[in-house]
Amino acid sequence: MPGGRNFWIIVLSLLVLNYVLMAVFSPGQKPSVTIPYSSAQGAPGFTQMVDQGKVARVKMEGATVTGEFKQEQRYPDAEAEPAKNFDTELPTPVVYDGTALLDQLNENNVEITATPINDGRGFFTSLLLGFGPVILLVFLFIWLSRRAAGGQMGALGQFGRSKARRVEGDQTKVTFNDVAGIDEAKMELTEVVDFLKNPQKYQALGGRIPRGVLLAGRPGTGKTLLARAVAGEAGVPFFSISASEFVEAIVGIGASRVRDLFKQAKEASPAIIFIDELDAIGRQRSSGGGPFSGGNDEREQTLNQILTEMDGFETGDTVIVLGATNRPEILDAALLRPGRFDRRVTVPPPDKEGRKKILQVHTRSLPLDPDVDLDDIAAITPGMVGADIANLSNEAALLAARRGHAKVQRVDFTDSLEKIVLGAPRGIVLSEEEKRRTAYHESGHAIVGMLTPGADPVRKVSIIPRTMSLGVTISSPDSERTNYDVDYLTGRIKVALGGRIAEELVYGSISAGAESDIQQLTGIARQMVGRWGMSEAVGPIAVIPSDAQGPLLPGVSEVSQATQQLIDSEVKRIVDEQYAQVVTLLAENRDKLDSLTERLLEEETLDMDDAYAAAGLTAPRAPVDVPLNA
Known part of the structure; x- marks a missing residue:
């Protein structure tokens, strides 16, 4: 539209085009000098040069005279560029009474012409000068009118083009x-x-x-x-x-x-x-x-x-x-x-071997330290997909660079994993009492995981505050699980209860630190009852929707109040049974709980081998020293 940037770009382009055409087709003017009408001293003026017979012809328009020398002149001195044409201005008396000047020109055989002396324009150039701007303006208005008439359809045409x-x-x-x-x-x-x-x-x-x-x-x-x-x-x-x-x-x-x-x-x-x-x-x-x-x-x-x-x-x-x-x-x-x-x-999420191959792809350009075992890293990243693993490899490389490492080390991968899963460490300082309580909480999770048959091995325990929690216990299986039995699910409930029960056993009270644990174990218990038919009281009936189904889709319907009460009672029964077993387990292994807590207070973060050693237990699988991608 007029006033827009595109409009003025078009106008400027047309003017430049007109100027270029004139420069191309116009032969141009010859060099010209300006001389005085008369000179008493120094270089001669117009009248003197007429008397000297140097002027060939002139054209007079009012007080302006343009002319042509018989031969090129260097004016006003010998160092000036030679010029064939000249121009001068007549004094006012001469303009109104030019008889003497005309007699002087005639006596010296100077031609007085009516055509321009120094005009290099031909027919095409004159046409461009006279009609070129008008023609350009006509074309511009035609373009604007067509755009105004068909702008909407043109916009729709652009909308309809594929953006692939x-x-x-x-x-x-x-x-x-x-x-x-x-x-x-x-x-x-x-x-x-x-x-x-x-x-x-x-x-x-x-x-x-x-x-x-x-x-x-x-x-x-x-x-x-x-x-x-x-x-x-x-x-x-x-x-x-x-x-x-x-x-x-x-x-x-x-x-x-x-x-x-x-x-x-x-x-x-x-x-x-x-x-x-x-x-x-x-x-x-x-x-x-x-x-x-x-x-x-x-x-x-x-x-x-x-x-x-x-x-x-x-x-x-x-x-x-x-x-x-x-x-x-x-x-x-x-x-x-x-x-x-x-x-x-x-396209399923990769299993452990698949994650290892993905790690090999994304770390082939990274200098890895000999302590990096891709098989071990694949084991502690269950559930991660290709994009997650690519991000983990990149974060590990960035962290190694910030720490000044010559190569990417295993600790860079594990710390990056914690950052991705739990967030970056928070810059807060816990009191000694709060720090010890957090250590007992995480040690409770770890001890229950170490002593419960079929539970996932404990990979790392930390009491460094992070975005989402004050501490973390990471557990993952050695091999990928594709099915979950009752023992494995109840084992996960026990591990989730371990932190809360450890606090209750040591301090005789509970804190709000078990909020996420309670949400996790409640979700597992409800799915056992409502989706997987693991409750004898409810039976093999789906009474809660799966992740891909809503409450009104086939296979799931609204349940009665009595059935909902039955679901709630069964969920509480499963959790209460596991609660009692965890209380007994931690009470019988209080020495292991205290030992792991003390070591955790000293180191703040313990890897798999250190955590099991601090609890007086043997790690179920020792890491391999030689990297598999070497």
Whole structure:
């Protein structure tokens, strides 16, 4: 619009264009000097040079006279640049009575002309000077009028263009070698890569590769990395976009972007379309008549267009759609049917061996100290996915640099893990009494974990205050668990109760420090009763919803007040039974509790071997001295 930056840039550009054209097509003027009308001394003036026969012709316009010498003159002295043309100003009496001047010019055979003496302009130059600015202004007003008339449609056209980021095959540096810990998912995608490389092999036998592959898994498991690795292995263009980028306030824009995206992909065939966070537009469509349902909803319009485009693939189209979501259970059934997203590839969190391989990938550029055992680090990071492990490796390297270490040490990894899980250490100073109480609390957790059969081994105990707590006890299994039995779950409840009971045993009172422990053990007990059927009184009935279900979804219904009371009583019974057992356990092992507390007060942080030694016990697994990645 006029007044905007773009408007003035256009105006300035047109003026510069006009100036450049004039400079190119105009031959320019010859050098000219200014001389006085008459001179009494020094260099001669105009009248003297006329008498000397040096002036060839002149043109007079009012008091201004321009002329041309017969030969180039150096004026006013011999050091001046030679000039063929000159100009001068006539005195006022001469202007009004120029008879004497005319007689002088005629006597010396000076031509008096009506055409400009020093005008290098030709026809084209005169045309540019006379009509160029007008023509430019006309074109400018035409452009403004068209923009005003079609601005809205032009904006809609820009909105309708796909915002997908395109990466060419030779620019994609990610391959399957950069993806670790999810071998099962890589194997399922190998066929997709082979089809993109050799589509004729499958088409010759009448086979049809899946048009869509859905990658489902927790955030950070490597779904986007897998999609980029498929494009890198196949060497084909990769169109990446988030599903939320399709949706705009104007209905129909998302569908237009979908059409444009698929058009670009087909033109670049073979190619890969990667749609991240597919659940943003692919969730189940509503069949109700509410204000947010119906065919005019922008999200539904976009989903319908995706369904249509995936159905519209021709036999020869080698375009594969990779979708990624964290919530596959909420996707629309029409999206998952054969012919669209034919395959579902689950990308699970890595197990211990998978975490070790991921660590090897992310630490291959880090100088590791010999005390770093990637197998041991993988064991103390259960539940972490690829993104978490990449962040852990980076934090360890940054911490080692801040500490001035020449290489990244094991303590850098463990301290970084504590920082990620619990937050950075707080700069507070605990009193001796509060510090001792915290030490007894954490020692209670650790002793119960060490002495309870089947409980996860204790990896680290610390009483350094952090963002979320005054101390921490880290436990993790040696091998990955895929199923939880009753003994293991009750063991976790016992470990959570250990801190509170240790305080009660030593001080005869309890504190608020067990808040998170109580929340954790209550959650475990409720799920044992309401989801996993581990209560004889309730039986194998689901009475509370799972994480992926709401209270109104199939499999879970509203429970009666009597059933809710039964659930609460069973949860309390399970916790009370474990409470009594932990009281007995710590009372019988009070010496171990005191020994570990004293050592913890001295060191503040104890690793696995030191913690078990302080309690007078043997660690269930000794760490390996030689790093496995050496």
